[in-house]
Amino acid sequence: MSDAKxxxxxxxxxLHGTGDAEVIAAAQSxxxxxxxxxxxxxxxxxMARPA
Ligand SMILES: [Zn+2]
Known part of the structure; x- marks a missing residue:
């Protein structure tokens, strides 16, 4: 099961990330x-959506 966001x-x-925290950090950056x-x-x- 993927947690890609x-x-x-x-x-x-x-922006892509694994899990909310990672994609949120990428978007903030x-x-x-x-x-x-x-x-x-x-x-x-x-703004985060499942990938
Ligand atoms: Zn932009």
Missing amino acids: VIQCPCGYV HARDVHDQELSLEQARA
Whole structure:
């Protein structure tokens, strides 16, 4: 059973991770590095989808 998760950024970039914590961390890092924005845990969690 896979726990793969994805978050699609509004810019179209898709973050992949294993489990919520990993994909949320990837999305927060992307938002910070690429968009200079802080993505809250709640925002990131709401965007996470099963891969
Ligand atoms: Zn983005």
